[in-house]
Amino acid sequence: MSWQDLGKEFQKLRQEFRGSLPAKLKRLRSLWERIDCEEPDADALEILKRELHTMAGSGGSFGLPQISKAAAAAEDALAGLKEGSRPGAKRSAKFGALLNRLEKA
Amino acid sequence: MDEKHVYALTAKGSRELKSAATSLTALELKLLVLVDGQSTVGRIVKVFSPQPKAELIDALHKLKQNGFLADAGGDDDAGDGSIEATGFFTRPIFPESKEAGAAAASQSDETLQLLRKNGYVARIAKRAAEERKLAKGEKIHVLVIEDDEHLAKLLRMFLVMHEFVPRMAANRDGITAALRLAPKPDVALLDVTLPDIDGFEVLLRMKQHPVLKSMPVIIMTAKATREAVLKGLACGADGYITKPFDVDVISHAVTSVLGLK
Numbered sequence: 001m002s003w004q005d006l007g008k009e010f011q012k013l014r015q016e017f018r019g020s021l022p023a024k025l026k027r028l029r030s031l032w033e034r035i036d037c038e039e040p041d042a043d044a045l046e047i048l049k050r051e052l053h054t055m056a057g058s059g060g061s062f063g064l065p066q067i068s069k070a071a072a073a074a075e076d077a078l079a080g081l082k083e084g085s086r087p088g089a090k091r092s093a094k095f096g097a098l099l100n101r102l103e104k105a
Numbered sequence: 106m107d108e109k110h111v112y113a114l115t116a117k118g119s120r121e122l123k124s125a126a127t128s129l130t131a132l133e134l135k136l137l138v139l140v141d142g143q144s145t146v147g148r149i150v151k152v153f154s155p156q157p158k159a160e161l162i163d164a165l166h167k168l169k170q171n172g173f174l175a176d177a178g179g180d181d182d183a184g185d186g187s188i189e190a191t192g193f194f195t196r197p198i199f200p201e202s203k204e205a206g207a208a209a210a211s212q213s214d215e216t217l218q219l220l221r222k223n224g225y226v227a228r229i230a231k232r233a234a235e236e237r238k239l240a241k242g243e244k245i246h247v248l249v250i251e252d253d254e255h256l257a258k259l260l261r262m263f264l265v266m267h268e269f270v271p272r273m274a275a276n277r278d279g280i281t282a283a284l285r286l287a288p289k290p291d292v293a294l295l296d297v298t299l300p301d302i303d304g305f306e307v308l309l310r311m312k313q314h315p316v317l318k319s320m321p322v323i324i325m326t327a328k329a330t331r332e333a334v335l336k337g338l339a340c341g342a343d344g345y346i347t348k349p350f351d352v353d354v355i356s357h358a359v360t361s362v363l364g365l366k
Binding site for chain 2: 003006009010013016017020053054056057058059060061062065068072
């Protein structure tokens with residue numbers, strides 16, 4: 001494989017990564033729905049944090065730093081939320097806005 | 106030395122943390138990670154308790170003499186030790202000053218504020234004590250422990266391009282399976298946040314294993330706090346690279362920890 005091929009492969013992977021984002025975002029929203037409800041799912045919070053963390057780590061490596069920034073901000077917005085407890089209205093609104101930002105990133 | 110004295114990273118010190126090739130000792134590295142331009146010598150020394158204070162002070166002096174540190178506020182060429190365009194978030198080990206907090210709050214972009222306020226970037230890779238020369242046809246086997254499938258693909262492709270032989274694992278079972286294969290990997294790239302096991306635990310297990318303990322391990326993670334970097338180094342990591350990263354940094358770190366030219 002030549003360096004030129006590597007560049008092409010990178011672009012392909014980048015497109016693949018970008019293409020995976022809508023499904024990832026859908027999953028993040030679905031996880032959030034399991035937390036922001038009458039009976040919050042403790043496992044969902046852990047998974048949501050991990051997936052946001054992963055997204056924060058990988059976005060910039062594919063030349064999409066805005067994804068990393070938005071995911072990091074969303075992860076940070078979950079800090080202090082205890083597993084199994086319901087987020088307050090303020091946190092809920094903030095996190096929702098951050099997911100919207102992630103969608104636009 | 107006055108315990109209220111404050112050091113800051115110089116541009117050279119900042120570069121050392123991001124160079125993916127360092128010859129500093131573990132203690133010097135840890136001190137370099139802790140110096141943030143705000144924490145006093147007294148606070149830094151407390152972190153290392155019960156290590157002898159004199160040893161720490163000597164190491165700080167040496168870092169200053171070698172140009173990695175300067176008195177806080179006294180070096181126009183001081184590096185920020187923290188953020189760059191691709192850089193990061195999460196909290197420093199000590200709370201920031203009110204002044205720094207107020208300055209950050211004046212920034213317009215909320216996310217950028219978050220990054221500037223909490224950012225930390227590390228590109229640490231210890232240089233191997235001895236140079237290693239590869240025999241004709243010999244290949245370096247790299248164990249990549251990464252659960253993000255896209256990043257794993259990118260790393261695999263990049264390592265192949267550099268004529269390394271990658272071996273991939275994404276979870277606990279994958280790691281076990283990959284380590285059972287011969288030959289033993291020459292080096293491991295380890296993501297900290299894995300679905301069913303903590304990467305630091307994997308590192309500790311490797312470093313306690315009679316055969317694997319000599320294998321250099323480079324942590325690559327979005328856990329970019331000073332605490333996390335120190336924890337990784339304390340657990341025996343040979344390198345610590347914060348995500349996201351340019352893939353070039355990875356090959357630089359691998360060649361560095363293995364002593365390859």
